[in-house]
Amino acid sequence: MVAAVGEQVQKGTAFTVGTEAEIEYAEHICGRNPAFDRIRFVNSGTEAVMASLKAARAFTRRPKIAKVEGAYHGLYDYAETSQTAKPENWGQAERPSSVPVSRGTPLHALDDVVVIPFNDVQRALSILDAHRDQLACVLIDLLAHRIGLIPAAEDFVRALRRWTEQNGALLIFDEVITFRSTFGGAQQWYEVQPDITALGKMIGGGFPVGGIAGRADVMEVMNPLNGPAPFPLCGTFSANPVTMIAGHTAMKLYNQEAVDRLNALGTRARNEIGEAIRIADVSACVTGRGSMFRIHLSMDAPQNYRQAYLSLEKAAVFSAFVGHLFDGGLLMVETGTGFLSTAMSEQDIDDMATVVLVALRKIKPYV
Ligand SMILES: Cc1ncc(COP(=O)(O)O)c(C=O)c1O
Structure with a gap:
Protein backbone atom coordinates (compact mmCIF):
# COMPACT_ATOMS: atom_id res chain seq x y z
CA MET A 1 0.00 0.00 0.00
CA TYR A 254 -10.32 -7.01 1.23
CA ASN A 255 -11.29 -10.14 -0.69
CA GLN A 256 -13.87 -12.76 0.30
CA GLU A 257 -11.43 -14.46 2.65
CA ALA A 258 -10.66 -11.17 4.44
CA VAL A 259 -14.38 -10.35 4.71
CA ASP A 260 -15.10 -13.77 6.22
CA ARG A 261 -12.23 -13.48 8.67
CA LEU A 262 -13.30 -10.00 9.81
CA ASN A 263 -16.93 -11.07 10.22
CA ALA A 264 -15.78 -14.08 12.29
CA LEU A 265 -13.89 -11.65 14.53
CA GLY A 266 -17.14 -9.68 14.85
CA THR A 267 -19.02 -12.80 15.96
CA ARG A 268 -16.25 -13.53 18.45
CA ALA A 269 -16.43 -9.95 19.78
CA ARG A 270 -20.22 -10.06 20.25
CA ASN A 271 -20.03 -13.50 21.92
CA GLU A 272 -17.23 -12.50 24.27
CA ILE A 273 -18.86 -9.18 25.20
CA GLY A 274 -22.12 -11.07 25.80
CA GLU A 275 -20.18 -13.42 28.09
CA ALA A 276 -18.61 -10.44 29.92
CA ILE A 277 -22.12 -9.03 30.48
CA ARG A 278 -23.24 -12.39 31.94
CA ILE A 279 -20.19 -12.64 34.21
CA ALA A 280 -20.55 -9.03 35.42
CA ASP A 281 -24.29 -9.65 35.85
CA VAL A 282 -25.10 -6.17 34.59
CA SER A 283 -28.23 -5.09 32.78
CA ALA A 284 -26.63 -4.69 29.35
CA CYS A 285 -26.67 -6.25 25.89
CA VAL A 286 -24.75 -6.20 22.63
CA THR A 287 -26.09 -5.73 19.10
CA GLY A 288 -24.59 -5.70 15.61
CA ARG A 289 -23.75 -7.92 12.67
CA GLY A 290 -20.72 -8.69 10.54
CA SER A 291 -17.69 -6.81 11.85
CA MET A 292 -19.67 -4.24 13.85
CA PHE A 293 -21.00 -4.29 17.40
CA ARG A 294 -22.61 -1.90 19.86
CA ILE A 295 -22.89 -2.21 23.62
CA HIS A 296 -26.10 -1.02 25.32
CA LEU A 297 -26.56 -0.52 29.05
CA SER A 298 -30.07 -1.96 29.00
CA MET A 299 -31.43 -5.49 29.27
CA ASP A 300 -33.20 -5.36 25.89
CA ALA A 301 -31.79 -4.04 22.65
CA PRO A 302 -33.47 -0.83 21.43
CA GLN A 303 -35.51 -1.25 18.27
CA ASN A 304 -35.32 2.31 16.94
CA TYR A 305 -33.87 5.77 17.59
CA ARG A 306 -36.42 6.72 20.24
CA GLN A 307 -35.67 3.58 22.23
CA ALA A 308 -31.91 4.03 21.76
CA TYR A 309 -32.09 7.66 22.93
CA LEU A 310 -30.39 8.09 26.33
CA SER A 311 -31.70 10.38 29.06
CA LEU A 312 -29.14 12.74 30.61
CA GLU A 313 -28.60 10.39 33.58
CA LYS A 314 -28.18 7.31 31.38
CA ALA A 315 -25.88 9.22 29.05
CA ALA A 316 -23.70 10.15 32.05
CA VAL A 317 -23.39 6.48 33.08
CA PHE A 318 -22.59 5.52 29.50
CA SER A 319 -19.99 8.23 29.28
CA ALA A 320 -18.37 6.89 32.49
CA PHE A 321 -18.40 3.41 30.94
CA VAL A 322 -16.64 4.65 27.78
CA GLY A 323 -14.16 6.46 30.06
CA HIS A 324 -13.38 3.19 31.90
CA LEU A 325 -12.85 1.47 28.54
CA PHE A 326 -10.44 4.25 27.60
CA ASP A 327 -8.55 3.80 30.86
CA GLY A 328 -8.24 0.11 29.96
CA GLY A 329 -6.70 1.02 26.59
CA LEU A 330 -9.83 0.84 24.43
CA LEU A 331 -10.81 3.95 22.49
CA MET A 332 -14.48 3.64 21.58
CA VAL A 333 -16.93 6.14 20.05
CA GLU A 334 -19.41 7.67 22.49
CA THR A 335 -22.24 5.38 21.35
CA GLY A 336 -20.27 2.29 22.46
CA THR A 337 -19.97 1.05 18.91
CA GLY A 338 -17.00 -0.89 17.55
CA PHE A 339 -15.93 -1.41 13.93
CA LEU A 340 -13.23 -4.06 13.64
CA SER A 341 -10.21 -3.77 11.39
CA THR A 342 -8.33 -6.37 9.34
CA ALA A 343 -5.22 -5.52 11.37
CA MET A 344 -6.86 -7.06 14.44
CA SER A 345 -6.31 -10.58 15.74
CA GLU A 346 -8.32 -12.95 17.90
CA GLN A 347 -6.05 -11.97 20.78
CA ASP A 348 -7.08 -8.31 20.34
CA ILE A 349 -10.73 -9.33 20.65
CA ASP A 350 -10.04 -11.37 23.79
CA ASP A 351 -8.13 -8.43 25.30
CA MET A 352 -10.99 -6.11 24.42
CA ALA A 353 -13.54 -8.37 26.16
CA THR A 354 -11.37 -8.35 29.30
CA VAL A 355 -11.36 -4.54 29.32
CA VAL A 356 -15.15 -4.48 28.77
CA LEU A 357 -15.63 -6.81 31.75
CA VAL A 358 -13.59 -4.53 34.03
CA ALA A 359 -15.53 -1.46 32.86
CA LEU A 360 -18.90 -3.21 33.32
CA ARG A 361 -17.99 -4.10 36.90
CA LYS A 362 -17.09 -0.47 37.59
CA ILE A 363 -20.42 0.91 36.41
CA LYS A 364 -22.54 -1.93 37.86
CA PRO A 365 -23.76 0.09 40.88
CA TYR A 366 -25.17 2.80 38.54
CA VAL A 367 -26.94 0.67 35.93
C1 LIG B 1 -23.43 6.09 7.49
C2 LIG B 1 -22.58 7.28 7.19
N1 LIG B 1 -22.86 8.06 6.13
C3 LIG B 1 -22.11 9.13 5.81
C4 LIG B 1 -21.03 9.48 6.57
C5 LIG B 1 -20.21 10.69 6.20
O1 LIG B 1 -18.95 10.29 5.75
P1 LIG B 1 -17.72 11.31 5.81
O2 LIG B 1 -17.31 11.43 7.25
O3 LIG B 1 -16.66 10.66 4.96
O4 LIG B 1 -18.19 12.60 5.24
C6 LIG B 1 -20.68 8.71 7.68
C7 LIG B 1 -19.52 9.05 8.51
O5 LIG B 1 -19.34 8.58 9.61
C8 LIG B 1 -21.49 7.59 8.00
O6 LIG B 1 -21.22 6.84 9.08
Whole structure:
Protein backbone atom coordinates (compact mmCIF):
# COMPACT_ATOMS: atom_id res chain seq x y z
CA MET A 1 0.00 0.00 0.00
CA VAL A 2 2.68 2.50 1.03
CA ALA A 3 4.76 1.60 -2.03
CA ALA A 4 1.77 1.89 -4.39
CA VAL A 5 0.79 5.28 -3.00
CA GLY A 6 4.42 6.50 -3.03
CA GLU A 7 4.78 5.53 -6.66
CA GLN A 8 1.59 7.42 -7.58
CA VAL A 9 2.70 10.53 -5.68
CA GLN A 10 5.81 10.58 -7.86
CA LYS A 11 3.65 10.49 -11.01
CA GLY A 12 1.18 13.17 -9.87
CA THR A 13 -1.56 13.68 -7.31
CA ALA A 14 -4.31 15.64 -9.08
CA PHE A 15 -5.27 16.11 -12.72
CA THR A 16 -8.19 17.82 -14.37
CA VAL A 17 -9.08 14.71 -16.36
CA GLY A 18 -9.86 11.10 -15.57
CA THR A 19 -6.99 8.68 -15.05
CA GLU A 20 -6.39 5.01 -15.72
CA ALA A 21 -6.22 4.53 -11.95
CA GLU A 22 -9.80 5.83 -11.70
CA ILE A 23 -11.10 3.58 -14.48
CA GLU A 24 -9.39 0.47 -13.12
CA TYR A 25 -10.72 1.13 -9.63
CA ALA A 26 -14.24 1.88 -10.92
CA GLU A 27 -14.18 -1.50 -12.70
CA HIS A 28 -13.09 -3.22 -9.50
CA ILE A 29 -15.85 -1.71 -7.33
CA CYS A 30 -18.55 -2.27 -9.98
CA GLY A 31 -17.35 -5.88 -10.25
CA ARG A 32 -18.16 -6.44 -6.56
CA ASN A 33 -21.91 -5.89 -6.83
CA PRO A 34 -24.39 -6.39 -9.72
CA ALA A 35 -26.35 -3.31 -8.54
CA PHE A 36 -23.36 -1.13 -9.46
CA ASP A 37 -23.62 -0.50 -13.21
CA ARG A 38 -21.55 2.66 -12.88
CA ILE A 39 -19.73 4.61 -10.20
CA ARG A 40 -18.53 8.19 -9.65
CA PHE A 41 -15.99 9.06 -6.99
CA VAL A 42 -16.02 12.10 -4.67
CA ASN A 43 -14.05 13.02 -1.55
CA SER A 44 -16.20 12.07 1.46
CA GLY A 45 -19.22 10.13 2.59
CA THR A 46 -21.07 13.41 3.13
CA GLU A 47 -20.50 14.27 -0.51
CA ALA A 48 -21.50 10.76 -1.65
CA VAL A 49 -24.85 10.97 0.17
CA MET A 50 -25.41 14.54 -1.05
CA ALA A 51 -24.69 13.54 -4.65
CA SER A 52 -26.96 10.48 -4.31
CA LEU A 53 -29.85 12.67 -3.14
CA LYS A 54 -29.22 15.24 -5.88
CA ALA A 55 -29.06 12.50 -8.50
CA ALA A 56 -32.41 11.15 -7.26
CA ARG A 57 -33.95 14.62 -7.47
CA ALA A 58 -32.56 15.15 -10.95
CA PHE A 59 -33.77 11.74 -12.10
CA THR A 60 -37.28 12.02 -10.68
CA ARG A 61 -37.65 15.84 -10.97
CA ARG A 62 -39.03 15.81 -7.41
CA PRO A 63 -37.80 17.84 -4.40
CA LYS A 64 -38.32 15.71 -1.27
CA ILE A 65 -36.22 13.02 0.35
CA ALA A 66 -37.23 10.54 3.06
CA LYS A 67 -34.85 9.34 5.75
CA VAL A 68 -34.94 7.38 8.98
CA GLU A 69 -35.16 9.24 12.28
CA GLY A 70 -31.81 9.37 14.11
CA ALA A 71 -29.73 7.93 11.27
CA TYR A 72 -26.42 9.65 10.51
CA HIS A 73 -25.65 10.31 6.85
CA GLY A 74 -23.10 13.13 7.00
CA LEU A 75 -23.52 16.89 7.06
CA TYR A 76 -25.74 17.81 4.07
CA ASP A 77 -28.73 19.81 5.41
CA TYR A 78 -31.28 17.31 4.11
CA ALA A 79 -29.35 14.18 5.11
CA GLU A 80 -28.64 15.33 8.66
CA THR A 81 -32.24 16.24 9.48
CA SER A 82 -33.58 14.63 12.70
CA GLN A 83 -30.27 12.93 13.41
CA THR A 84 -30.24 14.47 16.89
CA ALA A 85 -33.99 14.85 17.51
CA LYS A 86 -34.97 14.92 21.19
CA PRO A 87 -38.15 13.91 23.04
CA GLU A 88 -39.15 17.58 23.32
CA ASN A 89 -38.99 18.19 19.55
CA TRP A 90 -39.30 14.82 17.78
CA GLY A 91 -43.13 14.92 17.59
CA GLN A 92 -45.61 12.08 17.23
CA ALA A 93 -44.32 8.61 16.33
CA GLU A 94 -46.95 8.54 13.53
CA ARG A 95 -45.53 11.77 12.01
CA PRO A 96 -41.99 12.48 13.28
CA SER A 97 -40.98 16.15 12.99
CA SER A 98 -38.13 17.27 10.72
CA VAL A 99 -35.67 18.60 13.28
CA PRO A 100 -32.60 20.62 12.26
CA VAL A 101 -29.14 19.66 13.54
CA SER A 102 -27.22 22.86 12.73
CA ARG A 103 -28.32 26.29 13.89
CA GLY A 104 -29.61 28.42 11.04
CA THR A 105 -30.65 25.50 8.80
CA PRO A 106 -33.14 26.97 6.27
CA LEU A 107 -36.69 25.95 7.13
CA HIS A 108 -37.41 25.12 3.51
CA ALA A 109 -34.74 22.39 3.69
CA LEU A 110 -36.59 20.80 6.60
CA ASP A 111 -39.88 21.03 4.69
CA ASP A 112 -38.37 18.82 2.03
CA VAL A 113 -37.31 16.05 4.40
CA VAL A 114 -39.79 13.35 5.33
CA VAL A 115 -38.77 11.48 8.50
CA ILE A 116 -39.77 7.83 8.95
CA PRO A 117 -39.29 5.49 11.94
CA PHE A 118 -36.85 2.58 11.60
CA ASN A 119 -38.19 -0.95 11.02
CA ASP A 120 -41.83 0.15 11.38
CA VAL A 121 -43.39 -0.78 8.04
CA GLN A 122 -46.91 0.42 8.72
CA ARG A 123 -46.01 3.86 10.05
CA ALA A 124 -43.26 4.38 7.48
CA LEU A 125 -45.52 3.60 4.52
CA SER A 126 -48.32 5.76 5.84
CA ILE A 127 -45.90 8.71 6.16
CA LEU A 128 -44.47 8.11 2.68
CA ASP A 129 -47.97 7.89 1.19
CA ALA A 130 -48.70 11.42 2.39
CA HIS A 131 -45.84 12.73 0.19
CA ARG A 132 -46.01 10.20 -2.64
CA ASP A 133 -45.98 12.64 -5.57
CA GLN A 134 -43.11 14.72 -4.24
CA LEU A 135 -40.63 12.14 -2.99
CA ALA A 136 -37.46 11.69 -5.02
CA CYS A 137 -36.06 8.94 -2.82
CA VAL A 138 -35.95 7.00 0.41
CA LEU A 139 -32.51 6.90 2.05
CA ILE A 140 -31.59 4.18 4.56
CA ASP A 141 -28.58 2.70 6.32
CA LEU A 142 -29.09 -1.05 6.75
CA LEU A 143 -27.13 -1.16 10.03
CA ALA A 144 -27.19 2.36 11.45
CA HIS A 145 -25.07 2.63 14.58
CA ARG A 146 -26.70 5.75 16.03
CA ILE A 147 -30.10 4.09 16.16
CA GLY A 148 -28.92 0.97 17.95
CA LEU A 149 -26.94 -1.03 15.38
CA ILE A 150 -29.96 -3.23 14.76
CA PRO A 151 -30.08 -4.70 11.25
CA ALA A 152 -32.88 -3.33 9.08
CA ALA A 153 -35.63 -5.94 9.03
CA GLU A 154 -36.05 -7.86 5.77
CA ASP A 155 -39.74 -6.87 5.55
CA PHE A 156 -38.90 -3.18 6.15
CA VAL A 157 -36.35 -3.13 3.34
CA ARG A 158 -38.65 -5.05 1.01
CA ALA A 159 -41.57 -2.73 1.80
CA LEU A 160 -39.45 0.36 1.01
CA ARG A 161 -38.29 -1.25 -2.25
CA ARG A 162 -41.87 -2.01 -3.27
CA TRP A 163 -43.13 1.44 -2.24
CA THR A 164 -40.40 3.30 -4.15
CA GLU A 165 -40.97 1.20 -7.27
CA GLN A 166 -44.71 1.72 -7.16
CA ASN A 167 -44.42 5.46 -6.58
CA GLY A 168 -41.67 6.48 -8.99
CA ALA A 169 -39.10 7.21 -6.26
CA LEU A 170 -35.58 5.80 -5.89
CA LEU A 171 -34.21 3.65 -3.06
CA ILE A 172 -30.80 4.74 -1.79
CA PHE A 173 -28.64 2.73 0.59
CA ASP A 174 -25.98 4.56 2.58
CA GLU A 175 -23.20 1.95 2.76
CA VAL A 176 -20.49 4.40 3.77
CA ILE A 177 -19.79 2.22 6.81
CA THR A 178 -21.58 -1.02 6.01
CA PHE A 179 -19.90 -1.81 2.69
CA ARG A 180 -17.45 -3.83 4.79
CA SER A 181 -20.21 -6.33 5.65
CA THR A 182 -19.93 -8.66 2.64
CA PHE A 183 -17.89 -8.63 -0.57
CA GLY A 184 -20.50 -6.33 -2.15
CA GLY A 185 -21.92 -4.53 0.90
CA ALA A 186 -24.59 -5.13 3.56
CA GLN A 187 -27.23 -5.06 0.80
CA GLN A 188 -26.10 -8.56 -0.18
CA TRP A 189 -27.64 -9.78 3.09
CA TYR A 190 -31.00 -8.83 1.57
CA GLU A 191 -32.97 -9.87 -1.47
CA VAL A 192 -33.28 -6.24 -2.47
CA GLN A 193 -31.21 -4.06 -4.77
CA PRO A 194 -31.16 -0.27 -4.34
CA ASP A 195 -31.09 2.19 -7.24
CA ILE A 196 -28.13 4.08 -5.77
CA THR A 197 -25.54 3.18 -3.13
CA ALA A 198 -23.46 5.80 -1.33
CA LEU A 199 -19.95 4.60 -0.43
CA GLY A 200 -17.03 6.03 1.53
CA LYS A 201 -14.51 5.35 4.28
CA MET A 202 -12.91 1.94 3.57
CA ILE A 203 -13.00 2.29 -0.21
CA GLY A 204 -10.39 5.06 0.08
CA GLY A 205 -7.81 2.82 1.74
CA GLY A 206 -7.23 5.54 4.35
CA PHE A 207 -7.47 8.51 1.96
CA PRO A 208 -10.44 10.92 1.55
CA VAL A 209 -13.15 9.29 -0.55
CA GLY A 210 -16.79 8.88 -1.39
CA GLY A 211 -18.57 6.99 -4.15
CA ILE A 212 -21.98 6.97 -5.82
CA ALA A 213 -22.74 3.67 -7.49
CA GLY A 214 -25.94 2.57 -9.16
CA ARG A 215 -28.23 1.90 -12.05
CA ALA A 216 -26.94 3.06 -15.42
CA ASP A 217 -30.03 5.12 -16.30
CA VAL A 218 -29.94 6.91 -12.95
CA MET A 219 -26.18 7.54 -13.12
CA GLU A 220 -26.76 9.05 -16.57
CA VAL A 221 -28.04 12.26 -14.89
CA MET A 222 -24.38 13.02 -14.04
CA ASN A 223 -23.07 12.32 -17.55
CA PRO A 224 -21.59 15.55 -19.01
CA LEU A 225 -20.95 14.07 -22.46
CA ASN A 226 -24.40 14.64 -24.01
CA GLY A 227 -24.89 18.34 -23.32
CA PRO A 228 -25.40 19.82 -19.85
CA ALA A 229 -25.98 17.10 -17.26
CA PRO A 230 -29.25 17.31 -15.29
CA PHE A 231 -27.03 17.05 -12.19
CA PRO A 232 -23.49 18.26 -12.98
CA LEU A 233 -21.09 16.51 -10.60
CA CYS A 234 -17.50 17.63 -10.38
CA GLY A 235 -14.82 18.35 -7.78
CA THR A 236 -11.17 19.38 -7.85
CA PHE A 237 -9.89 16.31 -6.02
CA SER A 238 -12.65 13.87 -6.96
CA ALA A 239 -11.19 10.55 -8.13
CA ASN A 240 -7.66 11.81 -7.58
CA PRO A 241 -5.21 9.05 -8.45
CA VAL A 242 -3.66 8.80 -4.97
CA THR A 243 -7.03 7.89 -3.45
CA MET A 244 -7.81 5.62 -6.40
CA ILE A 245 -4.56 3.67 -6.01
CA ALA A 246 -4.85 3.48 -2.21
CA GLY A 247 -8.50 2.39 -2.39
CA HIS A 248 -7.90 -0.15 -5.12
CA THR A 249 -4.94 -1.67 -3.28
CA ALA A 250 -6.92 -1.91 -0.02
CA MET A 251 -10.05 -3.33 -1.62
CA LYS A 252 -8.11 -5.97 -3.57
CA LEU A 253 -6.78 -7.09 -0.19
CA TYR A 254 -10.32 -7.01 1.23
CA ASN A 255 -11.29 -10.14 -0.69
CA GLN A 256 -13.87 -12.76 0.30
CA GLU A 257 -11.43 -14.46 2.65
CA ALA A 258 -10.66 -11.17 4.44
CA VAL A 259 -14.38 -10.35 4.71
CA ASP A 260 -15.10 -13.77 6.22
CA ARG A 261 -12.23 -13.48 8.67
CA LEU A 262 -13.30 -10.00 9.81
CA ASN A 263 -16.93 -11.07 10.22
CA ALA A 264 -15.78 -14.08 12.29
CA LEU A 265 -13.89 -11.65 14.53
CA GLY A 266 -17.14 -9.68 14.85
CA THR A 267 -19.02 -12.80 15.96
CA ARG A 268 -16.25 -13.53 18.45
CA ALA A 269 -16.43 -9.95 19.78
CA ARG A 270 -20.22 -10.06 20.25
CA ASN A 271 -20.03 -13.50 21.92
CA GLU A 272 -17.23 -12.50 24.27
CA ILE A 273 -18.86 -9.18 25.20
CA GLY A 274 -22.12 -11.07 25.80
CA GLU A 275 -20.18 -13.42 28.09
CA ALA A 276 -18.61 -10.44 29.92
CA ILE A 277 -22.12 -9.03 30.48
CA ARG A 278 -23.24 -12.39 31.94
CA ILE A 279 -20.19 -12.64 34.21
CA ALA A 280 -20.55 -9.03 35.42
CA ASP A 281 -24.29 -9.65 35.85
CA VAL A 282 -25.10 -6.17 34.59
CA SER A 283 -28.23 -5.09 32.78
CA ALA A 284 -26.63 -4.69 29.35
CA CYS A 285 -26.67 -6.25 25.89
CA VAL A 286 -24.75 -6.20 22.63
CA THR A 287 -26.09 -5.73 19.10
CA GLY A 288 -24.59 -5.70 15.61
CA ARG A 289 -23.75 -7.92 12.67
CA GLY A 290 -20.72 -8.69 10.54
CA SER A 291 -17.69 -6.81 11.85
CA MET A 292 -19.67 -4.24 13.85
CA PHE A 293 -21.00 -4.29 17.40
CA ARG A 294 -22.61 -1.90 19.86
CA ILE A 295 -22.89 -2.21 23.62
CA HIS A 296 -26.10 -1.02 25.32
CA LEU A 297 -26.56 -0.52 29.05
CA SER A 298 -30.07 -1.96 29.00
CA MET A 299 -31.43 -5.49 29.27
CA ASP A 300 -33.20 -5.36 25.89
CA ALA A 301 -31.79 -4.04 22.65
CA PRO A 302 -33.47 -0.83 21.43
CA GLN A 303 -35.51 -1.25 18.27
CA ASN A 304 -35.32 2.31 16.94
CA TYR A 305 -33.87 5.77 17.59
CA ARG A 306 -36.42 6.72 20.24
CA GLN A 307 -35.67 3.58 22.23
CA ALA A 308 -31.91 4.03 21.76
CA TYR A 309 -32.09 7.66 22.93
CA LEU A 310 -30.39 8.09 26.33
CA SER A 311 -31.70 10.38 29.06
CA LEU A 312 -29.14 12.74 30.61
CA GLU A 313 -28.60 10.39 33.58
CA LYS A 314 -28.18 7.31 31.38
CA ALA A 315 -25.88 9.22 29.05
CA ALA A 316 -23.70 10.15 32.05
CA VAL A 317 -23.39 6.48 33.08
CA PHE A 318 -22.59 5.52 29.50
CA SER A 319 -19.99 8.23 29.28
CA ALA A 320 -18.37 6.89 32.49
CA PHE A 321 -18.40 3.41 30.94
CA VAL A 322 -16.64 4.65 27.78
CA GLY A 323 -14.16 6.46 30.06
CA HIS A 324 -13.38 3.19 31.90
CA LEU A 325 -12.85 1.47 28.54
CA PHE A 326 -10.44 4.25 27.60
CA ASP A 327 -8.55 3.80 30.86
CA GLY A 328 -8.24 0.11 29.96
CA GLY A 329 -6.70 1.02 26.59
CA LEU A 330 -9.83 0.84 24.43
CA LEU A 331 -10.81 3.95 22.49
CA MET A 332 -14.48 3.64 21.58
CA VAL A 333 -16.93 6.14 20.05
CA GLU A 334 -19.41 7.67 22.49
CA THR A 335 -22.24 5.38 21.35
CA GLY A 336 -20.27 2.29 22.46
CA THR A 337 -19.97 1.05 18.91
CA GLY A 338 -17.00 -0.89 17.55
CA PHE A 339 -15.93 -1.41 13.93
CA LEU A 340 -13.23 -4.06 13.64
CA SER A 341 -10.21 -3.77 11.39
CA THR A 342 -8.33 -6.37 9.34
CA ALA A 343 -5.22 -5.52 11.37
CA MET A 344 -6.86 -7.06 14.44
CA SER A 345 -6.31 -10.58 15.74
CA GLU A 346 -8.32 -12.95 17.90
CA GLN A 347 -6.05 -11.97 20.78
CA ASP A 348 -7.08 -8.31 20.34
CA ILE A 349 -10.73 -9.33 20.65
CA ASP A 350 -10.04 -11.37 23.79
CA ASP A 351 -8.13 -8.43 25.30
CA MET A 352 -10.99 -6.11 24.42
CA ALA A 353 -13.54 -8.37 26.16
CA THR A 354 -11.37 -8.35 29.30
CA VAL A 355 -11.36 -4.54 29.32
CA VAL A 356 -15.15 -4.48 28.77
CA LEU A 357 -15.63 -6.81 31.75
CA VAL A 358 -13.59 -4.53 34.03
CA ALA A 359 -15.53 -1.46 32.86
CA LEU A 360 -18.90 -3.21 33.32
CA ARG A 361 -17.99 -4.10 36.90
CA LYS A 362 -17.09 -0.47 37.59
CA ILE A 363 -20.42 0.91 36.41
CA LYS A 364 -22.54 -1.93 37.86
CA PRO A 365 -23.76 0.09 40.88
CA TYR A 366 -25.17 2.80 38.54
CA VAL A 367 -26.94 0.67 35.93
C1 LIG B 1 -23.43 6.09 7.49
C2 LIG B 1 -22.58 7.28 7.19
N1 LIG B 1 -22.86 8.06 6.13
C3 LIG B 1 -22.11 9.13 5.81
C4 LIG B 1 -21.03 9.48 6.57
C5 LIG B 1 -20.21 10.69 6.20
O1 LIG B 1 -18.95 10.29 5.75
P1 LIG B 1 -17.72 11.31 5.81
O2 LIG B 1 -17.31 11.43 7.25
O3 LIG B 1 -16.66 10.66 4.96
O4 LIG B 1 -18.19 12.60 5.24
C6 LIG B 1 -20.68 8.71 7.68
C7 LIG B 1 -19.52 9.05 8.51
O5 LIG B 1 -19.34 8.58 9.61
C8 LIG B 1 -21.49 7.59 8.00
O6 LIG B 1 -21.22 6.84 9.08
